[in-house]
Amino acid sequence: MSALERRAAMAALLEGRKDDLLVIPGLGSTCWDLAAAGDNDRNFYLWGAMGGAAMIGLGLALAQPDKRVLVVTGDGEMLMGMGALATIGVKQPANLAVVVFDNGHYGETGMQPSHTGAGRVDLTEIAAGCGIASVVDVRDEPGLTGLAARLKELAGAGPLFARVRIATGEAPRVLPERDGVVLKNRFRAAIGLKP
Numbered sequence: 001m002s003a004l005e006r007r008a009a010m011a012a013l014l015e016g017r018k019d020d021l022l023v024i025p026g027l028g029s030t031c032w033d034l035a036a037a038g039d040n041d042r043n044f045y046l047w048g049a050m051g052g053a054a055m056i057g058l059g060l061a062l063a064q065p066d067k068r069v070l071v072v073t074g075d076g077e078m079l080m081g082m083g084a085l086a087t088i089g090v091k092q093p094a095n096l097a098v099v100v101f102d103n104g105h106y107g108e109t110g111m112q113p114s115h116t117g118a119g120r121v122d123l124t125e126i127a128a129g130c131g132i133a134s135v136v137d138v139r140d141e142p143g144l145t146g147l148a149a150r151l152k153e154l155a156g157a158g159p160l161f162a163r164v165r166i167a168t169g170e171a172p173r174v175l176p177e178r179d180g181v182v183l184k185n186r187f188r189a190a191i192g193l194k195p
Contacts, residue, residue, distance in 0.1 A: 003103070003139075003165045003166050003167040003168075004138070004139075004140070004141070004144060004164060004165065004166050004167065005166070005167055005169065006029060006033055006101055006103070006166040006167065006169070006171065007033050007036055007037075007171045009033075009101065009144055009164055009166060010030070010033035010034060010036070010037050010072065010101075011036075011037045012144050012145070012148050013070070013072070013099065013144070013147065013148050013151060014034075014037045014038070015148060016152065017040070018068075018152070019042075020066070020067045020068050021042065021067070021068045021069075021070060021151075022042050022044070022060060022064065022067050022068070022069050022070070022187075022191065023040070023042060023043050023044070023069075023070045023071075023072065024044050024046065024053050024056050024057045024060065024069065024070070024071045024072075025043070025045060025046065025053065025071075025072050025073065026046065026050075026053040026071070026072065026073025026074055026077040026078075027046065027047070027048060027049065027050045027053070027073070027074070027076075027077050028074070029074060029101070029171075030053075030072045030073055030074055030101055031045050031046065031047060031176065032171070032173045032174050032175065032176075033072075033101075033171070033174075034072065034176070035174040035175065035176035036171070036174035039176055039177075040190075041186045041187060041189065041190035042187065042190045042191070043176070043187075044056070044060075044183060044187045045176045045177065045183055047178060047180075050076075050077050050080055050081075051077055051080035051081035052081060053071050053072075053073040053077060053081070054071050054073065054078065054081050054084035054085065054088065054098050055081060055084045055087070056071075057069050057070075057071035057096055057098065058084065058087060058088050058091060058093060058096060061093035061095050061096035061159075062091065062093055064095075064191060065093075065094075065095055066095075067095065067191065068095050068097070068151070068154045069093075069095055069096045069097070070097050070099065070151060070154075071096070071097070071098045071099065072099045072100075072101065073098070073099075073100055073101070074100065074101050074102070074103070075100055075101070075102040075103065075123065075163075078098075078100045078123055079121070079123075082126060084098075085098075085126060085127050085130040085132065085161070086130045086131075088130065088132060088159050088161075089127075089130035089131030089132050089159075090131065092131070092158050092159060093158075093159055094157060094158055094159070095154060096154075096159045096160070097150075097151055097154050097159065097160040097161075097162065098127075098159070098160070098161050098162070099147070099151075099161075099162045099163075099164060100123055100161075100162070100163045100164065101164050101166045102123065102163050102164065102165055102166065103165075103166045103167065103168045123161075123163050124136075124137050124161070124163050127161035128161075132158070132159050132160075132161045133158055134157060134158060134159065134160045134161065135160075135161045135162070136150070136160070136161070136162040136163070137162070137163050137165075138162055138163065138164040138165065139165045144164065147162050147164070
């Protein structure tokens with residue numbers, strides 16, 4: 001299986017980021033990768049809310065239909081919150097993209113093989129089975145470039161789900177703000193709401 005470097009993949013997805021893109025990273029590595037790509041008031045870091053990134057992204061997409069919402073999470077967290085894909089499939093938010101960085105391991109608990117790594121669980125098939133019509137499996141640089149372009153045009157076509165196959169390497173941690181009240185208030189201000 002070919003695999004992309006995780007931190008470079010995050011940077012590629014956010015290159016040329018526009019003001020209407022709100023980003024929700026999942027637990028651990030994707031949180032640090034987002035901070036490494038550049039802290040932004042429109043990033044809503046969840047820190048330890050394992051399994052919740054896709055549902056928070058869904059709620060945000062429904063509440064802010066004029067903005068694009070990108071959830072970037074890992075395979076372990078998506079496995080924990082698979083029910084979110086069914087709800088996304090039912091609600092069909094046109095402005096939501098869920099990108100799963102899949103290294104086939106539970107990176108936050110010691111790199112044990114995940115269900116996707118065992119070759120028996122395919123998140124793209126699950127997303128499609130939940131009614132998400134736009135499903136992408138990214139395995140190389142051209143695929144990543146294509147996904148980044150699609151994210152810039154996200155709107156009106158229903159939700160997008162993408163699995164990005166990433167290598168298991170560990171990058172140095174770049175830790176964003178940890179204070180939940182600070183994160184909430186700056187995010188609300190960035191989208192035009194009172195803290």
